[in-house]
Amino acid sequence: MNDSPLVVVEGLRFSRGDRDIFRGVDLTIPRGKITAIMGPSGSGKTTLLKLIGGQLAPEAGRVTIDGHDVHALSRKKLFALRRRMGMLFQSGALFSDLSVFENVAFPLRVHTDLPDAMIRDVVLMKLEAVGLRGARELMPAELSGGMARRVALARALALDPELILYDEPFVGQDPISMGVLVQLIRRVNDALGLTAVVVSHDIKETLSIADYVYVIADGKVMAHGTPQSLNVDQDPRVSQFMHGEPDGPVPFHYPADDFYRDMLNAGNAGEMR
Amino acid sequence: MMTRITRLGRHGCDLVEALGRAGMFLGQSLVGRPSVEGFKLWLRQMHFIGVLSLAIVLVSGLFIGMVLALQGFTILVDFGAEDALGQMVSLSLLRELAPVVAALLFAGRAGSALTAEIGLMKATEQLSSMEMIGVDPLKRVVAPRLWAGFVSLPLLTVGFSVIGIWGGHLVGVEWLGVYEGSYWGNMQSSVDFVDDIGNGMLKSLVFALVVTWIAVFQGYDLVPTSEGISRATTRTVVYSSLAVLGLDFVLTALMFGELG
Numbered sequence: 001m002n003d004s005p006l007v008v009v010e011g012l013r014f015s016r017g018d019r020d021i022f023r024g025v026d027l028t029i030p031r032g033k034i035t036a037i038m039g040p041s042g043s044g045k046t047t048l049l050k051l052i053g054g055q056l057a058p059e060a061g062r063v064t065i066d067g068h069d070v071h072a073l074s075r076k077k078l079f080a081l082r083r084r085m086g087m088l089f090q091s092g093a094l095f096s097d098l099s100v101f102e103n104v105a106f107p108l109r110v111h112t113d114l115p116d117a118m119i120r121d122v123v124l125m126k127l128e129a130v131g132l133r134g135a136r137e138l139m140p141a142e143l144s145g146g147m148a149r150r151v152a153l154a155r156a157l158a159l160d161p162e163l164i165l166y167d168e169p170f171v172g173q174d175p176i177s178m179g180v181l182v183q184l185i186r187r188v189n190d191a192l193g194l195t196a197v198v199v200s201h202d203i204k205e206t207l208s209i210a211d212y213v214y215v216i217a218d219g220k221v222m223a224h225g226t227p228q229s230l231n232v233d234q235d236p237r238v239s240q241f242m243h244g245e246p247d248g249p250v251p252f253h254y255p256a257d258d259f260y261r262d263m264l265n266a267g268n269a270g271e272m273r
Numbered sequence: 274m275m276t277r278i279t280r281l282g283r284h285g286c287d288l289v290e291a292l293g294r295a296g297m298f299l300g301q302s303l304v305g306r307p308s309v310e311g312f313k314l315w316l317r318q319m320h321f322i323g324v325l326s327l328a329i330v331l332v333s334g335l336f337i338g339m340v341l342a343l344q345g346f347t348i349l350v351d352f353g354a355e356d357a358l359g360q361m362v363s364l365s366l367l368r369e370l371a372p373v374v375a376a377l378l379f380a381g382r383a384g385s386a387l388t389a390e391i392g393l394m395k396a397t398e399q400l401s402s403m404e405m406i407g408v409d410p411l412k413r414v415v416a417p418r419l420w421a422g423f424v425s426l427p428l429l430t431v432g433f434s435v436i437g438i439w440g441g442h443l444v445g446v447e448w449l450g451v452y453e454g455s456y457w458g459n460m461q462s463s464v465d466f467v468d469d470i471g472n473g474m475l476k477s478l479v480f481a482l483v484v485t486w487i488a489v490f491q492g493y494d495l496v497p498t499s500e501g502i503s504r505a506t507t508r509t510v511v512y513s514s515l516a517v518l519g520l521d522f523v524l525t526a527l528m529f530g531e532l533g
Contacts, residue, residue, distance in 0.1 A: 053405055075301075075409070083407035093402035096394075107406045110310075110413075152402075165405075 004067075006031045006163055006195045007052060012061035014044070014051060021047055023219035024061070029163075034189055034196045036210035038203065040241065043216050045199040046090070049165045052197070053087060054078050065163065083111055086156030086164040090171060092148035094140040100127070100151050101136040107158045126154040130184060146177035150184075157188060163195045164188075170202040178205060185209055203242060207231070215241060295490045302411040302419055302489075314417035322383045322418065323425030327432065329382055330375055334433035337374060338440030341365055345441075346449050355449075359456035360463040362441035363434075367464065367473045368529065371434040373521050376480035379426050380513035384488035387418055388509040391492030392502040400493075415489055422485025423478070430477040472528045479520060484513040 007029035014022045021044035029035045039045055050056045052063055054070040063070045068081055094103050104123045108114060114122070127133040130150040140148060149169065156164055169185065170178055186209045189196050200206045207213065207227040214224045215238060223230060223238045230242055239245075256262065305311075341362045349355045391414065394400050400410045438460075445451040464470065488509045495505035 050401075055401060055404060079404075079407050079409055082405055085405065087402065087405040089398045089402050091398055093398035095399055095403075096397070106408075110406070110408050155406075 003031075005029055006066055007197070008062075008064045009048075009052070010062045010064075012048075012051065012063065013059045014047060014056070015059065016047075020219050022058070022061075025216065025219070025221055027214055027221065029195060029197055030212070031195050032189075032193050033211040034185070034198060034209055036198045036200060036206045036213045037216060038199075038201060038206060038213060038241070039216035039222075041201060044219070045201075045216065046167050048216070049087065049167050049197070049199055053082065053085065053165065083159060084162045086159070086161035088149065088152050088156050088164070088166045088169055090168045092140070092145075092152040094143075094148055094152055094155070096140050098140075099136065100132065100138050100140070100143070103140065103151060104155045104158055107155065111159060122158065123154075126158055127151075129157075129188070130154045131180065146173050146181075149173070149181070150177070153181075153184065157192075160192060161194060163197070166196065166198045166200075168200055169198065170200055170205050182209055203244065217241070291494075294494065295486070298411070298415075298490055298493065299419075299486055302415045305412055305416065311412075311417065314413070315420050318417045318421035319425060322387070322421045323428065326379060326382045326425070326429060330378055330429045330433050331436050333374060333378055334371070334436040335440040337370055337433075338362060338366065338437030339444045341370075341437070342441035342444035342449070346445055346451070355445075355451050356455035357459055358441070358445045358451050359438075359458075359460035362445070363438050363460045363464055364469060366434045366437045366441075367469045369473075369521075369525070371430050371437060372473050372477040372480060373517060375430045375433045375477065376426060376484055376517045377514055379422075379429060379481075380484045380488070380510055380517065383422065383425075384484050384509045384513055385506045387422070387485070387488040388492040388495070388506045389502060391415070391418075391489060392495045392497070392505055395493065395495065396497035396499075396502065415493060418489055419485055422488070423481050426481035426484065427474055427477045430474070434473070468528075472524075475528075476521065476524050479524065480517050483516045483520065487513045487516065 005028040007027070009025060009027040009029075012022050012025040013020075025048070027035075027037070037045055037048060047056065051058055052065070052070070054063075054073070057071050065081060065085075068077075070078065070081070073081060094100075095106065098106065101123055104126055105119050108119045108122060112119075124133055124136070127136055130153055132147060132150055132154070135143070135147065135151075140151070143151065153169075166185065169181055173181060182205050185196065185198065188194070189209075198206055198210060207230075210227055212224070213227055213230055215222045215230065217237065222241075223233055223235060225233070230238060233239060233242065342358060345358055345361045346355055349358055349361065391400075394410075394414065400414065403410045403413060442453075442456060446453050446456050491505040491509045491512075495501045
């Protein structure tokens with residue numbers, strides 16, 4: 001197997017309006033491993049996945065996947081590259097006009113010439129792996145949030161991608177489906193040897209499956225290392241995040257004026273219409 | 274004063290930028306090889322956009338034709354010219370009312386639905402996930418809807434004219450007693466295939482391009498929130514109605530200005 005990393009992010013800069021989301025981020029995602037990208041909400045983790053998938057363009061810096069500079073590719077080549085990736089969206093993002101079966105079959109129908117019988121076999125295998133073979137006739141609106149995400153996982157895996165991007169896979173899951181998802185992510189990775197990027201702020205679950213972890217805050221990589229090394233990291237910011245302490249070097253408050261002055265400032269009452 | 278000028282300039286830049294984006298969007302959607310799969314998607318959209326708009330367009334056409342005959346008769350009969358009723362009804366419909374009214378109804382019925390549908394697909398990340406699967410939503414979602422709009426509005430306009438003329442016959446001949454032979458005969462001798470039917474259809478085709486383009490682009494370009502969707506849907510109806518009425522004047526001036 002090729003030893004060079006599958007994804008390399010160098011000097012990535014991105015901002016929304018006046019707010020800098022990334023101020024020079026460098027990451028390498030090794031092949032065949034689960035790499036976690038963690039950070040507080042609003043630190044731009046989802047944005048990072050969209051930059052890797054080429055859905056957003058950075059202001060500076062490069063993202064290369066298997067040697068291809070994602071943002072220098074033509075539209076056609078970018079779409080060809082994306083066939084080798086799968087992405088699990090936070091909401092699932094299932095096509096609401098297609099049944100569960102057709103959602104999972106969609107990538108196969110558009111990218112392969114497989115006969116219907118074989119598509120059926122592949123779809124049922126993928127659905128069996130996420131435990132939803134019996135739900136294949138349902139429409140996305142009839143699924144619970146956890147089920148929708150498992151269907152979306154089956155769809156993301158339908159074409160056996162090399163790289164899979166998970167956007168907050170554990171958010172809003174009940175404990176049982178959380179456990180199922182954690183195991184699924186680890187299992188498909190070991191079984192298929194694919195490269196995974198998990199973006200999350202659920203520390204316990206993520207650390208239990210990740211091989212390597214990047215912690216992002218304030219638009220930069222704050223720390224990186226194996227789960228074991230991060231757990232004993234002495235940096236107060238890292239340890240605050242890893243151990244879930246409410247306030248510390250990473251503030252609980254969004255930047256604001258002095259609270260006392262703000263309360264007394266009657267002149268601005270007009271903003272509260 | 275300076276800020277006002279600055280603001281005006283910024284609005285101008287925004288407008289030009291939006292037009293550029295809309296143009297790129299149209300080009301990228303429409304360029305591409307036709308395929309069997311694309312044809313199936315197009316047929317499906319023909320159903321949603323065309324067939325489901327049929328009822329409102331035909332009913333409106335019927336009433337407009339009947340009103341035209343009623344109003345026309347009361348004026349024409351004063352001059353003893355009620356024999357020209359067929360000519361009046363058919364020319365008004367073919368040249369003006371059918372293309373314009375059908376386009377306005379189409380913007381309200383199909384245009385707003387297109388904007389809301391595509392907008393909701395964007396808000397629920399369906400378009401993003403399609404992109405990540407490696408399928409271009411411009412080709413898969415947008416193009417079939419554009420082509421379906423381009424084809425269905427002219428067809429709906431034909432239906433509008435036909436049923437309007439029949440409605441005029443219903444009121445003029447069956448109810449008010451205009452001589453049937455002169456209703457159809459005058460129509461036949463005065464309506465020119467190229468000048469009247471052809472120009473009317475050309476108008477309708479232009480309106481179809483503009484209304485569908487506006488509707489689909491507004492859906493694709495909106496801010497993906499509930500407020501964004503409601504604004505974009507409103508904008509679709511307002512912009513396309515204004516565009517249809519404005520363009521109608523320009524086209525009429527070009528087509529019939531020198532006919533005298």
